[in-house]
Amino acid sequence: MTESSEQLDALCRNVVRLLDAARGPVHTLRVVAGDAAVELIWPQPEPPVPGAGQAASRPPEVESASAAADGAEICAPTVGTFYRSPEPGSPPFVTEGDLVEAGQQVAILEAMKLMNPIEADRPGRITKIIVADGDPVEYGQPLFLISPDS
Missing domain, CATH: 2.40.50.100 (RNA polymerase II/Efflux pump adaptor protein, barrel-sandwich hybrid domain)
Structure with missing residues (x-):
């Protein structure tokens, strides 16, 4: 294994460790070690359009009342x-x-x-x-x- 591939292997292990330890959604992650770099970008979810999809789902107040009952x-x-x-x-x-x-x-x-x-x-x-x-x-x-x- 070459030094560059060893660096990349160690870098990937560290990226996995960082993602496992993340306390919320990760949108962009860039890690650089020597000549090796890894950048991961997840698309941001689009905000919901008001009024769209309301017929298919329960209103939020019904969901929270149900959760409170349970x-x-x-x-x-x-x-x-x-x-x-x-x-x-x-x-x-x-x-x-x-x-x-x-x-x-x-x-x-x-x-x-x-x-x-x-x-x-x-x-x-x-x-x-x-x-x-x-x-x-x-x-x-x-x-x-x-x-x-x-």
């Missing part, structure tokens, strides 16, 4: 792979209907070989598990719904 969301703090249990074959941290305390671990999110605990941010009852075990998730993606226990 509970608050516990969302992914980073991109990664979602796991419901501490290791394969062991019971899940929580199941639907379980009561949890604030700070209680409810899942694991693996990102770049690091196991990040996902914790409930409030006490309540897990009303829905949205993501399947082993699925990749994005930053901010809802993982669970949790309702106050009344």
Whole structure:
């Protein structure tokens, strides 16, 4: 392997690491190392046209009322792979209907070989598990719904 191809290989690994660690949408990324450079540009989504497509979707106030009825969301703090249990074959941290305390671990999110605990941010009852075990998730993606226990 030549020095230039080694630089390019290292650069690509770093680009993947940076994208995995991104805490939001990335629109442009340019990385330069010596003579090697990588630039990635994603197109910006076009803003929605007012009035277009409203017949096909529910109004926002209906969606937020529905989400409020089901509970608050516990969302992914980073991109990664979602796991419901501490290791394969062991019971899940929580199941639907379980009561949890604030700070209680409810899942694991693996990102770049690091196991990040996902914790409930409030006490309540897990009303829905949205993501399947082993699925990749994005930053901010809802993982669970949790309702106050009344």
